[in-house]
Amino acid sequence: xxxxxxxxxxxxxxxxxxxxxxxxxxxxxxxxxxxxxxxxxxxxxxxxxxxxxxxxxxxxxxxxxxxxxxxxxxxxxxxxxxxxxxxxxxxxxxxxxxxxxxxxxxxxxxxxxxxxxxxxxxxxxxxxxxxxxxxxxxxxxxxxxxxxxxxxxxxxxxxxxxxxxxxxxxxxxxxxxxxxxxxxxxxxxxxxxxxxxxxxxxxxxxxxxxxxxxxxxxxxxxxxxxxxxxxxxxxxxxxxxxxxxxxxxxxxxxxxxx
Amino acid sequence: xxxxxxxxxxxxxxxxxxxxxxxxxxxxxxxxxxxxxxxxxxxxxxxxxxxxxxxxxxxxxxxxxxxxxxxxxxxxxxxxxxxxxxxxxxxxxxxxxxxxxxxxxxxxxxxxxxxxxxxxxxxxxxxxxxxxxxxxxxxxxxxxxxxxxxxxxxxxxxxxxxxxxxxxxxxxxxxxxxxxxxxxxxxxxxxxxxxxxxxxxxxxxxxxxxxxxxxxxxxxxxxxxxxxxxxxxxxxxxxxxxxxxxxxxx
Numbered sequence: 207x208x209x210x211x212x213x214x215x216x217x218x219x220x221x222x223x224x225x226x227x228x229x230x231x232x233x234x235x236x237x238x239x240x241x242x243x244x245x246x247x248x249x250x251x252x253x254x255x256x257x258x259x260x261x262x263x264x265x266x267x268x269x270x271x272x273x274x275x276x277x278x279x280x281x282x283x284x285x286x287x288x289x290x291x292x293x294x295x296x297x298x299x300x301x302x303x304x305x306x307x308x309x310x311x312x313x314x315x316x317x318x319x320x321x322x323x324x325x326x327x328x329x330x331x332x333x334x335x336x337x338x339x340x341x342x343x344x345x346x347x348x349x350x351x352x353x354x355x356x357x358x359x360x361x362x363x364x365x366x367x368x369x370x371x372x373x374x375x376x377x378x379x380x381x382x383x384x385x386x387x388x389x390x391x392x393x394x395x396x397x398x399x400x401x402x403x404x405x406x407x408x409x410x411x412x413x414x415x416x417x418x419x420x421x422x423x424x425x426x427x428x429x430x431x432x433x434x435x436x437x438x439x440x441x442x443x444x445x446x447x448x449x450x451x452x453x454x455x456x457x458x459x460x461x462x463x464x
Numbered sequence: 465x466x467x468x469x470x471x472x473x474x475x476x477x478x479x480x481x482x483x484x485x486x487x488x489x490x491x492x493x494x495x496x497x498x499x500x501x502x503x504x505x506x507x508x509x510x511x512x513x514x515x516x517x518x519x520x521x522x523x524x525x526x527x528x529x530x531x532x533x534x535x536x537x538x539x540x541x542x543x544x545x546x547x548x549x550x551x552x553x554x555x556x557x558x559x560x561x562x563x564x565x566x567x568x569x570x571x572x573x574x575x576x577x578x579x580x581x582x583x584x585x586x587x588x589x590x591x592x593x594x595x596x597x598x599x600x601x602x603x604x605x606x607x608x609x610x611x612x613x614x615x616x617x618x619x620x621x622x623x624x625x626x627x628x629x630x631x632x633x634x635x636x637x638x639x640x641x642x643x644x645x646x647x648x649x650x651x652x653x654x655x656x657x658x659x660x661x662x663x664x665x666x667x668x669x670x671x672x673x674x675x676x677x678x679x680x681x682x683x684x685x686x687x688x689x690x691x692x693x694x695x696x697x698x699x700x701x702x703x704x705x706x707x708x709x710x711x712x713x714x
Contacts, residue, residue: 289618303631313617346708
């Protein structure tokens, strides 16, 4: 990426508070969050649990609006939810009443409803292949393992050809082995599709293995504590001493002793 | 073996019933034994009277049920999704729901006449409440993540309505439809006793008034069998339409 490219995503002094039902006792979630993400970057957001990492994604998705500051995509303030940036949830978000193929085709059908010429079947095929689920098109989500469901979830998000994937701890519900596989898979898919990925996690090693850059958040009210460029070649090894060093640095910043 | 075990109680009852009447322990003028009931049903089937009565009753039930289902699903889903619709409809529904449909029937006869319309509307009225309540509960029970996911993928409110709301609440809607169908069968029999000269409900009342006890018992049996058979139909339809739901319970 040339350094003069304008940021694709920009948070400018973003603050957000949730009021309770009675309008008293505001909960300050974000306070002056600033950071940029360039086109095609893989950025991990890491922070203590409950610090507002997911809130950052919700702001980008358009589910929430900031109280102060601006959330910009290509220089434009974010409107409501739209398919140029898609939220990838934990596996539970697959529609249980649709098959794998119908889940993946969901966004394509919506686009087709708006009179766009779409080669539906070919695209579904390509996506199902991309996430390695050929032969499972007619299965329902309940017939799949957690890792497979996550692959469908990723394929469903890629189907609408978004510029940005917003991933809210997408691997959080998987067992340790499946998680390692899916980390490698996600890197592969990212390289093949050249999407911008914003990935929320609370797993330090996961962030280091995957990200171009890591945004470290403080505890609530969250602001950016540090931005770390992970300048290591891929594939990265967990036992690489440089990974260990980075890991300690981030753990220190999060106030965890390792 | 287990499959046949559930036949023990009905067969036992039939044997007990037949023998007590045959032994004159029960008054045969008031209780028809199963053999006579069966013979009477055979005669009714042969003469076409049974088919005629069933056809007229079922067409009333189906027409009213379809109207009730259309109203029930629409109102239930809108109440669950649109706050103002809930505010407007909820008090009205709570007020009307405890009113027996049969209490309204005389009024419906005045308004819509003694013909088919009053019976169809009374069925529709009775059917709409369980369908409204179950659809409402079904829509409210849908995980918020599904709404967020579909919005994120670009769905409009209308697209969310038919791909998320209706799909996701279908298991509850089916429960509502089954309850409504059962109520419809109860209401049509009563309604035909009050204001009809044809139909299975009329056949029950007419048999009693003309003292044809085997036919009286026979028409009651027909109503029971009709209920079991149609509910089986609903369950079959549910399995066909929701393979994902049936299988997740297994």
